[in-house]
Amino acid sequence: MIAIVHYGLGNVGAIANIYKKLGIAATLATSAAELNAASRIILPGVGAFDWAMGRLNDSGMREALEHAVQVDKKPLLGICVGMQMLARRSDEGKLAGLGWIEGEVKRFDVASVTQLPHMGWNDVAPSEGNGLFSDLASGARFYFLHSYYFRAASEGHVLAVTDYNGPFASSVRAANVYGVQFHPEKSHQWGVKLLKNFAEV
Amino acid sequence: MLRPRIIPCLLVKDGGLVKTVRFGNPKYVGDPINAVRIFNEKEVDELVVLDIDASARGREPDYVMIRNLAAECRMPLCYGGGVKTLEQVERIVGMGVEKVALSSAAVQDPELVSRLAEVVGGQSVVVVLDVRRNKRGAAEVWTHNGTRSAGKLAADLAKAMADRGAGEIVVNSIDNDGVMKGYDLDLVAAIRDAVGVPVTVLGGAGSLEHVAELIRRFGLVGAAAGSLFVFKGVYRAVLINYPSRADKDALLARAHPAP
Amino acid sequence: MTVDYRICTNCVMDTSDSKITFGPDGVCDHCQTFYAQVVPSWDTGERGRAALERITAEIKKQGAGRDFDCIIGVSGGIDSSYLTYIAKTKLDLRPLVFHVDAGWNSQIAVNNIEKLVDGLGLDLYTEVIDWEEMRDLQLAFFKSGVPHIDTPQDHAFFATMYKFAEEHRVRYILTGANLSTECIRNPIEWMYYQSDSVQLRDIHRRFGTRPLRSFPITSILRHKVYLPYIRRIRVVRPLNYVPYVKEDAMRLLQEKFGWQPYPQKHFESRFTRFYESYWLPKKFGYDTRRVQYSSLILTKQMTREEALEKLSRPAYDEATIAHDIEFVATKLGISVDELLGYLSGPNKTYRDYRSQESIYAFGAKVMRLVGLEVGGKR
Numbered sequence: 138m139i140a141i142v143h144y145g146l147g148n149v150g151a152i153a154n155i156y157k158k159l160g161i162a163a164t165l166a167t168s169a170a171e172l173n174a175a176s177r178i179i180l181p182g183v184g185a186f187d188w189a190m191g192r193l194n195d196s197g198m199r200e201a202l203e204h205a206v207q208v209d210k211k212p213l214l215g216i217c218v219g220m221q222m223l224a225r226r227s228d229e230g231k232l233a234g235l236g237w238i239e240g241e242v243k244r245f246d247v248a249s250v251t252q253l254p255h256m257g258w259n260d261v262a263p264s265e266g267n268g269l270f271s272d273l274a275s276g277a278r279f280y281f282l283h284s285y286y287f288r289a290a291s292e293g294h295v296l297a298v299t300d301y302n303g304p305f306a307s308s309v310r311a312a313n314v315y316g317v318q319f320h321p322e323k324s325h326q327w328g329v330k331l332l333k334n335f336a337e338v
Numbered sequence: 339m340l341r342p343r344i345i346p347c348l349l350v351k352d353g354g355l356v357k358t359v360r361f362g363n364p365k366y367v368g369d370p371i372n373a374v375r376i377f378n379e380k381e382v383d384e385l386v387v388l389d390i391d392a393s394a395r396g397r398e399p400d401y402v403m404i405r406n407l408a409a410e411c412r413m414p415l416c417y418g419g420g421v422k423t424l425e426q427v428e429r430i431v432g433m434g435v436e437k438v439a440l441s442s443a444a445v446q447d448p449e450l451v452s453r454l455a456e457v458v459g460g461q462s463v464v465v466v467l468d469v470r471r472n473k474r475g476a477a478e479v480w481t482h483n484g485t486r487s488a489g490k491l492a493a494d495l496a497k498a499m500a501d502r503g504a505g506e507i508v509v510n511s512i513d514n515d516g517v518m519k520g521y522d523l524d525l526v527a528a529i530r531d532a533v534g535v536p537v538t539v540l541g542g543a544g545s546l547e548h549v550a551e552l553i554r555r556f557g558l559v560g561a562a563a564g565s566l567f568v569f570k571g572v573y574r575a576v577l578i579n580y581p582s583r584a585d586k587d588a589l590l591a592r593a594h595p596a597p
Numbered sequence: 598m599t600v601d602y603r604i605c606t607n608c609v610m611d612t613s614d615s616k617i618t619f620g621p622d623g624v625c626d627h628c629q630t631f632y633a634q635v636v637p638s639w640d641t642g643e644r645g646r647a648a649l650e651r652i653t654a655e656i657k658k659q660g661a662g663r664d665f666d667c668i669i670g671v672s673g674g675i676d677s678s679y680l681t682y683i684a685k686t687k688l689d690l691r692p693l694v695f696h697v698d699a700g701w702n703s704q705i706a707v708n709n710i711e712k713l714v715d716g717l718g719l720d721l722y723t724e725v726i727d728w729e730e731m732r733d734l735q736l737a738f739f740k741s742g743v744p745h746i747d748t749p750q751d752h753a754f755f756a757t758m759y760k761f762a763e764e765h766r767v768r769y770i771l772t773g774a775n776l777s778t779e780c781i782r783n784p785i786e787w788m789y790y791q792s793d794s795v796q797l798r799d800i801h802r803r804f805g806t807r808p809l810r811s812f813p814i815t816s817i818l819r820h821k822v823y824l825p826y827i828r829r830i831r832v833v834r835p836l837n838y839v840p841y842v843k844e845d846a847m848r849l850l851q852e853k854f855g856w857q858p859y860p861q862k863h864f865e866s867r868f869t870r871f872y873e874s875y876w877l878p879k880k881f882g883y884d885t886r887r888v889q890y891s892s893l894i895l896t897k898q899m900t901r902e903e904a905l906e907k908l909s910r911p912a913y914d915e916a917t918i919a920h921d922i923e924f925v926a927t928k929l930g931i932s933v934d935e936l937l938g939y940l941s942g943p944n945k946t947y948r949d950y951r952s953q954e955s956i957y958a959f960g961a962k963v964m965r966l967v968g969l970e971v972g973g974k975r
Binding site for chain 2: 146151154186188255257284322324
Binding site: 353354366367368369371372375379380406570573577578579 | 693696698700701702703704707708710711714720721722723725727728729927928
């Protein structure tokens with residue numbers, strides 16, 4: 138059972154809908170018990186860093202989430218702000234991140250990218266063509282909507298790269314913890330494929 | 339490489355889709371859910387849905403419709419119409435809508451934009467400016483479905499909004515709305531010069547050539563259209579259409595070639 | 598009184614059509630009518646071609662100097678699509694492609710209409726039915742318990758076309774109705790007559806919740822008497838005058854225009870697909886595939902064995918039906934439970950509501966006597 142953390146933001150409905158159409162069991166989790174019962178977890182996210190972290194902290198699920206991911210080692214996929222929350226901290230806010238993947242979230246340098254937020258469909262080049270990006274090695278494009286990006290402390294944690302006047306990590310991974318900066322639930326067939334892959338990693 | 343966006347824009351009035359000409363003569367176009375479904379299957383880049391008389395009538399957004407649309411869309415959705423408060427924005431974003439558009443509320447109280455951006459992030463805050471050229475040709479902003487003049491120039495307001503954290507400016511030409519003879523490119527240039535956030539243009543597109551023209555001149559821009567993707571032919575027959583992925587990539591390659 | 602199950606030895610119509618009768622050789626009355634009445638007067642060779650040429654010449658004459666000389670009702674389905682192709686390229690007509698949007702268009706249908714219109718360089722006209730009224734009327738039909746719940750869509754389609762023809766003084770309406778795939782018609786008991794406005798209004802009166810203000814309404818007298826004889830508006834079915842093999846037609850349209858075939862029959866309208874593949878068989882035991890396949894058997898486009906094999910499996914896709922049910926319920930603005938509630942509600946017939954059935958029966962008799970109507974709908 139895939140648990141989609143439902144803490145008040147992020148497109149949980151669309152993600153749930155996609156799994157329903159794929160015939161993969163998924164539920165919107167609003168309690169620690171549901172996280173404990175899940176085999177994999179998705180952490181969606183939209184909005185400003187502190188807003189998201191604050192709501193997660195207040196949701197009553199933070200501890201169960203930590204346990205599921207750090208102790209039980211269940212696969213977790215952070216989406217957009219959900220990926221940024223995996224870092225230690227973010228330029229965008231004051232609250233601490235989850236710190237599950239070494240790195241911090243920085244604001245794009247507006248002087249070099251000329252337009253912020255990074256908004257629209259962009260190409261994603263994964264470093265490995267299996268696992269999360271199985272069958273998405275070439276020609277995959279996803280929808281991005283963000284002004285901040287994840288600067289991973291270790292190159293080895295960068296799972297995919299995207300170019301926006303210079304490369305940045307569009308996906309990260311450390312063991313069972315995955316993050317994607319783009320919105321797979323809003324990226325048509327490529328996103329559906331990625332979400333399907335996550336159900337199998 | 340980041341691509342320019344080609345965006346169908348749907349107008350909702352009394353729960354039904356309509357299309358207007360210069361913001362008047364709304365013509366009934368059908369059921370929003372079915373239209374969104376079809377656009378979904380056509381894999382459009384993103385979708386804008388605007389409730390055009392929510393503000394004018396002082397109504398709340400139709401949350402049931404918004405939730406249904408959000409769950410249906412496999413592409414990003416921007417909703418606008420009757421949005422005035424942080425609570426509404428939080429609620430709509432919480433339903434899975436990527437962006438919320440404000441128009442009259444932002445024009446009347448630009449500080450609202452900063453407050454929203456702080457909470458939900460600028461990327462989710464879009465300001466729509468409905469623009470009409472005055473007798474001297476200057477582009478001025480109007481609100482409440484084109485019935486009230488804000489007394490401000492479009493470029494100035496656009497800059498004010500972007501400075502306060504709006505993540506996108508949608509510039510909507512009332513003069514060209516539904517006319518299908520091309521975008522007001524000078525207007526776009528003025529807005530582009532004023533802001534560093536993505537700009538999306540609406541009003542006037544009558545063919546994919548107009549879209550290509552816009553992209554050729556401005557590169558990374560949002561090309562939005564209502565009539566173009568909803569009507570077909572001389573009788574303006576309602577038929578949802580959108581270029582196939584191959585056609586769209588070809589258009590982008592011609593108009594915005596990779597460096 | 599229960600009837601023992603029996604199936605025709607020639608086609609696959611069976612006793613789910615409660616009025617079916619069989620000859621001594623086990624051949625049903627549908628087949629008998631086909632051989633006795635349809636075959637002798639149905640010609641797709643020389644005579645058919647000559648007849649079509651006469652009609653075509655008349656259409657051109659009436660339409661000379663106008664922007665278009667006829668209207669063709671299209672749904673995005675194969676019949677109307679192929680007809681449009683023939684009308685333009687073989688008959689050299691200048692049709693206005695006419696589409697009625699009842700809110701249930703599938704993406705493939707919309708795409709196919711677009712491809713055809715672009716590929717053939719034709720003009721398109723669309724009439725959009727007010728969705729709130731359509732939705733309410735469809736719900737009213739669900740609540741009434743009758744089998745013919747696709748009446749709102751069908752009725753709107755024809756009413757709109759007639760209205761347009763009358764307003765714009767268009768003398769010819771072309772439809773894709775054809776004997777090749779429809780020589781056996783749905784029993785009246787199953788689908789009744791979708792043009793019966795008295796029935797439509799009665800069901801609306803009892804179960805509708807909002808007035809029908811813009812919803813187009815026609816009536817049997819209007820379009821079988823007034824329009825053809827007073828306003829001289831004729832409905833022509835060109836596909837009955839030329840050889841029409843569905844498979845070949847689909848292949849041709851695919852090659853020439855990139856027309857997309859549908860994964861299932863009637864997939865042009867998501868509602869019709871749900872209705873015919875699930876609702877009708879589940880609630881009443883009426884499987885419209887029986888009618889369609891029987892027609893194809895009679896016109897030698899399918900063997901009886903093939904038909905029986907297909908009929909042995911459900912008409913709906915078990916993998917996606919739950920999703921379809923949810924889609925229909927959501928679109929109608931009700932819960933799945935409410936929709937399924939109507940499914941298990943009492944089964945009614947057209948006789949439970951006011952109707953003009955006597956007029957239809959009388960009219961059909963007159964038409965047959967005078968030799969105007971080919972084939973029997975009963």
